[in-house]
Amino acid sequence: GENVEQHPSTLSVQEGDSAVIKCTYSDSASNYFPWYKQELGKRPQLIIDIRSNVGEKKDQRIAVTLNKTAKHFSLHITETQPEDSAVYFCAASTTGNQFYFGTGTSLTVIP
Amino acid sequence: ETGVTQTPRHLVMGMTNKKSLKCEQHLGHNAMYWYKQSAKKPLELMFVYSLEERVENNSVPSRFSPECPNSSHLFLHLHTLQPEDSALYLCASSQGSQGNSPLHFGNGTRLTVT
Secondary structure, three states: OOOEEEEEOEEEEEEEOOOOEEEEEOOOOOOOEEEEEEEOOOOOOOEEHHHHHHHHEEEEEEEEEEEEOEEEEEEEEOOOOHHHHHHEEEEEEEOOOOOEOOOEEEEEEEO | OEEEEEOOOOEEEEEOOOOEEEEEOOOOOOOEEEEEEEEOOEEEEEEEEEEEEEEEEEOOOOOOOEEEEOOEEEEEEEOOOOOOOOEEEEEEEEEOOOOOOHHHHHHEEEEOOO
């Protein structure tokens, strides 16, 4: 089955700096890669996703890049704000409703 | 407000109890999921229902029994659980059966087994 690894497990940045979280996957058949943000005590919420026919996608301060050859994808958050502090999860999915999640990155933005 | 509603939010049960978790989605999706979230671990897929048929059972112990009476409702029946089953149980839904549409999660049920 698919194996998704996520790094780092914790990340602290100063407000206004950029944050980068990286994930690798093992199954070359994976074709959909969502990112979720989970604030303390709340449900995971989709923040951005990318499909395998695209190399990069951007939504305001958030961007995701995908390298299919190397089987890795990354989340980039620019101009970080304290409200960006949360746990971020990457996931990879093939057909058939199977989503495999990384172990999460706890991001702290220091004011 | 979330389109996926889970009840109860918190549950404490003894190892000999029987309880059920409920999930309802108001998004018109055709697939529903149960995930287990434990500290320091990835989200673990437990069950997937697509068009009310179970399409995935990820080697989950039989003390967890899912039920999907229709495309909007999903239950997780619990009996004779173990303390290590204490976790956050998340329900999710998605549209489509190709695995390339996002999951929408509920707020979860925080389960404590004593």
